[in-house]
Amino acid sequence: EVCLEVIEKSEGKTFKIQTKRNDKDYPMHSHDINTAIAGHIFHHTSKDLKVDVHHPDVLLKVEVRKLVNIYSVMIPGPGGMPVGTNGKAMLLLSG
DSSP states (O other): OHHHHHHHHSOOSEEEEEEEESOTTSSSOHHHHHHHHHHHHHHHOSSOOEEOSSSOSEEEEEEESSSEEEESOOOOOOOSOOTTOOOSOOOOOOO
């Protein structure tokens, strides 16, 4: 229902659902969740929508954890370590 609300409020004509599962014991696979959400959207929307997996107008991201997080806008953070917290040691991991 929340995904449907986001799609209804958006101006886009194409969309994509992208699901990540933190708990791999969840009874549905990520692809099955994507299909179920997209099917619900197609059956209940009043818009003429299409799925575009390469260049969608609206990208809905669904994260299944203890709670389910749904978002369509990513705000990039500054990245890296906070100034002054890094030391002079380095670790190289491979394999």
